[in-house]
Amino acid sequence: MTTTATSALADSELPRLRLDVAPLLLLPILALLALPLVGSFPTWVTLTIAGLAMGMMIFIMASGLTLVFGLMDVLNFGHGAFVSVGAFTATLVLLPMQGWMQADSVLLNLSALGLAIALAVLVTGALGWAFERVIIIPVYGQHLKQILITMGGMIVAEQMIHVIWGPDQIPLPLPASFRGVLLFGDVAVEKYRLLAVAVGLIVFAAMFLVLNRTKVGLLIRAGVENSEMVEALGYRIRRLFVGVFVAGSALAGLGGVLWGLYREMLTAAMGSDLMVPVFIVIIIGGLGSVGGCFIGAMLVALVANYAGFLAPKIALVSNILLMVSILLWRPQGLFPVAKR
Amino acid sequence: MLSLTGVHTHIGQYHILQGVDLVLPHGELTVLLGRNGAGKTTTLRTIMGLWHASRGALVFDGSDITQTATADIACAGIAYVPENMGIFSDLTVHENLVLAARDGEPDKARLEWIFGFFPALKKFWNQAAGTLSGGQKQMLAIARAIVEPRKLLLVDEPTKGLAPAIIQSLITAFRELKAMETTILLVEQNFNFVRSLGDSVAVMDDGRIVHVGPMAELSENLDLQQKLLGLSLDTHQ
Amino acid sequence: MMLSRMFSGDFPRSRFLALMLLVAFAGLTLAPFLFPGARALNVAATICVFIVLVASYDLLLGYTGIVSFAHTMFYGIGAYGVGLSLYSVGPTWGAVFMGLTIALILSLVLALVIGLFSLRVKAIFYAMITLAVASAFAVLASQLSDFTGGEDGRTFGVPEVLRPGFRLIDAEVFGTAINGKLITYYLVFFSALALFLLLLRVVNSPFGRVLQAIRENDFRAEALGYRTVVYRTLANCLSAVTATLAGALMALWLRYTGPQTTLSLTIMMDILLIVVIGGMGTLYGAAIGSALFILAQNYLQALMRQASEGLAAVPVLANLFHPDRWLLWLGVLFVLSVYYFPSGIVGKLRGRK
Numbered sequence: 001m002t003t004t005a006t007s008a009l010a011d012s013e014l015p016r017l018r019l020d021v022a023p024l025l026l027l028p029i030l031a032l033l034a035l036p037l038v039g040s041f042p043t044w045v046t047l048t049i050a051g052l053a054m055g056m057m058i059f060i061m062a063s064g065l066t067l068v069f070g071l072m073d074v075l076n077f078g079h080g081a082f083v084s085v086g087a088f089t090a091t092l093v094l095l096p097m098q099g100w101m102q103a104d105s106v107l108l109n110l111s112a113l114g115l116a117i118a119l120a121v122l123v124t125g126a127l128g129w130a131f132e133r134v135i136i137i138p139v140y141g142q143h144l145k146q147i148l149i150t151m152g153g154m155i156v157a158e159q160m161i162h163v164i165w166g167p168d169q170i171p172l173p174l175p176a177s178f179r180g181v182l183l184f185g186d187v188a189v190e191k192y193r194l195l196a197v198a199v200g201l202i203v204f205a206a207m208f209l210v211l212n213r214t215k216v217g218l219l220i221r222a223g224v225e226n227s228e229m230v231e232a233l234g235y236r237i238r239r240l241f242v243g244v245f246v247a248g249s250a251l252a253g254l255g256g257v258l259w260g261l262y263r264e265m266l267t268a269a270m271g272s273d274l275m276v277p278v279f280i281v282i283i284i285g286g287l288g289s290v291g292g293c294f295i296g297a298m299l300v301a302l303v304a305n306y307a308g309f310l311a312p313k314i315a316l317v318s319n320i321l322l323m324v325s326i327l328l329w330r331p332q333g334l335f336p337v338a339k340r
Numbered sequence: 341m342l343s344l345t346g347v348h349t350h351i352g353q354y355h356i357l358q359g360v361d362l363v364l365p366h367g368e369l370t371v372l373l374g375r376n377g378a379g380k381t382t383t384l385r386t387i388m389g390l391w392h393a394s395r396g397a398l399v400f401d402g403s404d405i406t407q408t409a410t411a412d413i414a415c416a417g418i419a420y421v422p423e424n425m426g427i428f429s430d431l432t433v434h435e436n437l438v439l440a441a442r443d444g445e446p447d448k449a450r451l452e453w454i455f456g457f458f459p460a461l462k463k464f465w466n467q468a469a470g471t472l473s474g475g476q477k478q479m480l481a482i483a484r485a486i487v488e489p490r491k492l493l494l495v496d497e498p499t500k501g502l503a504p505a506i507i508q509s510l511i512t513a514f515r516e517l518k519a520m521e522t523t524i525l526l527v528e529q530n531f532n533f534v535r536s537l538g539d540s541v542a543v544m545d546d547g548r549i550v551h552v553g554p555m556a557e558l559s560e561n562l563d564l565q566q567k568l569l570g571l572s573l574d575t576h577q
Numbered sequence: 578m579m580l581s582r583m584f585s586g587d588f589p590r591s592r593f594l595a596l597m598l599l600v601a602f603a604g605l606t607l608a609p610f611l612f613p614g615a616r617a618l619n620v621a622a623t624i625c626v627f628i629v630l631v632a633s634y635d636l637l638l639g640y641t642g643i644v645s646f647a648h649t650m651f652y653g654i655g656a657y658g659v660g661l662s663l664y665s666v667g668p669t670w671g672a673v674f675m676g677l678t679i680a681l682i683l684s685l686v687l688a689l690v691i692g693l694f695s696l697r698v699k700a701i702f703y704a705m706i707t708l709a710v711a712s713a714f715a716v717l718a719s720q721l722s723d724f725t726g727g728e729d730g731r732t733f734g735v736p737e738v739l740r741p742g743f744r745l746i747d748a749e750v751f752g753t754a755i756n757g758k759l760i761t762y763y764l765v766f767f768s769a770l771a772l773f774l775l776l777l778r779v780v781n782s783p784f785g786r787v788l789q790a791i792r793e794n795d796f797r798a799e800a801l802g803y804r805t806v807v808y809r810t811l812a813n814c815l816s817a818v819t820a821t822l823a824g825a826l827m828a829l830w831l832r833y834t835g836p837q838t839t840l841s842l843t844i845m846m847d848i849l850l851i852v853v854i855g856g857m858g859t860l861y862g863a864a865i866g867s868a869l870f871i872l873a874q875n876y877l878q879a880l881m882r883q884a885s886e887g888l889a890a891v892p893v894l895a896n897l898f899h900p901d902r903w904l905l906w907l908g909v910l911f912v913l914s915v916y917y918f919p920s921g922i923v924g925k926l927r928g929r930k
Contacts, residue, residue: 075704077704145915145919146701147644147704148853149912162896162901166896167899221428229422229428231409231414232388232420234415235411236409276709279708280705320709320710
């Protein structure tokens with residue numbers, strides 16, 4: 001490069017897009033602040049890991065929802081139904097395969113789990129496709145009807161779970177090798193929570209790669225900002241949207257399996273019970289932002305865990321307090337999505 | 341190349357286009373003039389299928405596209421640069437252009453040709469498009485429309501709010517495109533900008549085309565300018 | 578003339594609808610004499626309260642186009658306000674009014690804050706925020722058990738006149754004792770009637786018409802000079818206050834208040850179902866919908882039980898008709914309503930002429 005070229009370049013150099021780090025810093029700051037308050041290091045580690053595990057599960061369930069909203073301005077109030085259906089579908093594999101589940105072999109345990117997840121993801125994905133066809137298509141662009149209709153869809157789905165699996169709760173024991181705790185000195189960590197964190201990280205990494213390194217991912221991000229322009233460039237946004245909806249439903253199903261095993265007890269309403277934290281997470285994160293959703297999920301879960309230990313009464317409304325304070329700081333959420 | 345016959349477009353309860361007749365001959369640059377609210381943008385959006393005509397017919401390259409979906413119209417060979425440029429600000433310049441290319445990476449030689457008149461794009465290749473200046477965004481928006489050869493280009497007010505230096509590079513770009521016999525429909529309010537570019541000119545008012553003729557005729561005939569554009573110049577200066 | 582003023586000029590406009598309303602009205606007026614059983618009277622009182630509760634929700638959903646999930650919260654505030662006041666102060670009218678006043682103020686403040694906080698933005702945002710706030714409130718009510726009685730709720734005494742043991746006159750009228758229960762019923766009934774007519778007046782006032790204009794096109798309403806945020810917030814407050822009053826009536830009737838009867842999401846869902854199936858944007862829909870829904874809830878399930886037992890041989894089918902699955906059928910009806918007759922039963926009846 002010649003000197004004139006460099007000087008010309010320096011001349012009109014743009015301010016670099018500042019990476020918005022403030023929200024990223026919230027997590028470590030929160031964790032560090034909690035440490036002296038909690039007092040004991042082992043307890044703090046346990047709480048933090050429990051929070052992260054829960055946050056990962058919430059993220060898995062919420063990510064699809066926020067993308068669907070960003071892309072098509074559709075908010076599915078029935079998203080929780082996919083969580084429940086995913087968990088109940090997993091019992092079709094996990095309960096008959098108790099032999100593998102309770103065998104003293106990580107490989108057999110994981111295989112059973114993998115099969116269950118595969119089935120749950122397939123079923124919820126297919127259900128998502130049908131849901132989109134039947135329930136969502138007629139109410140595009142009509143928020144009021146969307147809310148009502150997806151709520152109605154959720155009622156029907158939950159009732160169908162009762163019809164198929166009966167009215168009672170279903171116990172779902174953890175696989176043998178993920179029961180109990182791992183001890184690192186004084187620090188006790190539940191094995192299953194580590195598994196949940198690992199799965200969550202894998203999902204997040206996979207989503208990150210897809211959204212940043214593939215053309216489909218670029219189209220999704222572009223569509224979140226300006227779906228009309230994506231159409232005008234010659235892509236059928238509908239197909240993209242159906243894909244994202246199916247993927248989001250499948251992720252909710254995966255989250256449902258993880259969540260069901262975490263609670264070791266399934267109820268038809270387990271998904272809809274989670275919708276409040278899920279909504280708070282996507283509001284905090286900025287509607288449509290996957291990164292924001294991830295940070296939001298971690299924040300909500302960590303705050304809930306720390307508060308639950310420090311001041312159980314406050315913990316009940318910690319979600320709301322967190323949401324209000326974040327929105328006072330950034331009214332559009334942590335990572336506002338640019339809209340045309 | 342493209343013909344509109346008696347096109348009516350409603351947006352909600354508003355009747356915007358009230359019978360537009362327009363023919364764009366192959367390889368020519370047609371300028372669409374008219375005051376704000378005359379229906380210029382609606383005409384472009386109707387061609388693009390972003391709003392559908394309630395009556396009338398649009399024929400592009402021999403096939404009827406009146407009810408065709410936007411994506412299919414784009415694939416048939418129409419590129420669109422909207423007034424707000426429609427840049428994906430979260431994506432880099434590179435990624436914006438990747439999406440504009442139908443399959444995979446844009447053609448190298450063609451990119452170099454574009455960099456010839458829009459050098460900024462090369463410089464900020466890996467910058468998020470949201471950080472570009474207004475003029476650079478406009479360059480990116482046009483580059484995105486021409487990164488592969490298209491049969492017809494719809495451009496909505498490209499000079500709006502831009503510095504003269506950048507307008508100059510837009511003029512260069514349109515000259516190059518004309519040299520390659522691209523059919524272009526250019527909506528503009530800036531008559532000086534289009535005076536030298538246009539082959540023919542159409543003037544809209546109240547949702548109808550009120551004048552069609554060669555650019556030369558309009559740019560030489562001051563009376564005609566006064567009659568057709570006086571309104572628009574007066575009300576906007 | 579007088580009738581017109583009472584109905585604020587908004588008549589049923591369908592002979593069959595008018596007949597249904599008349600039957601419902603007559604049934605509720607004479608309920609203690611027509612259906613003397615304790616259960617029947619309870620159904621009638623519940624219908625009265627729900628008519629007010631649902632109608633006030635319709636003011637939001639049907640007339641203003643706002644989806645709120647916090648309506649049961651306001652209902653609960655009313656019930657808890659009166660209930661806890663009676664529980665801690667003792668069964669006096671003073672306690673009733675004190676509790677009611679505190680509840681109304683709390684509801685008003687909450688509605689105002691939530692409204693100003695989130696009504697500026699999209700309907701969807703508001704729905705999510707209210708869902709979150711309402712669920713936090715429900716959790717709070719069930720966890721602060723020293724104060725609220727927790728999951729068990731509170732049973733409390735009511736002023737003497739309202740107690741079942743109280744006799745206004747010793748004789749029976751048409752075989753019905755004129756006791757405190759009957760007086761409570763008529764208190765509920767007439768309060769509900771007054772509130773319903775008041776809401777009817779509101780939606781047919783200029784204020785109500787602005788709300789509907791905002792629902793149709795908030796952008797245009799704003800352009801016409803109406804501050805949409807102000808109108809929406811006002812509607813929100815009015816609706817919250819009415820729901821609070823409904824909650825207070827329910828508490829007086831039940832002499833009990835607890836999370837299951839006032840705050841649960843199930844009730845919120847019931848309200849949604851009633852509004853949509855009855856007919857959004859018409860208060861008569863709320864009335865007809867509530868009556869049919871509460872009747873079905875109490876009597877249809879018996880029918881389903883028979884169907885289910887009859888189908889016991891076919892496992893899944895039997896489950897489909899299990900009395901606990903009646904929500905399934907309501908859910909299906911709800912979805913179909915939103916698609917095919919968004920104006921609900923009332924809209925259907927009016928359309929038929």
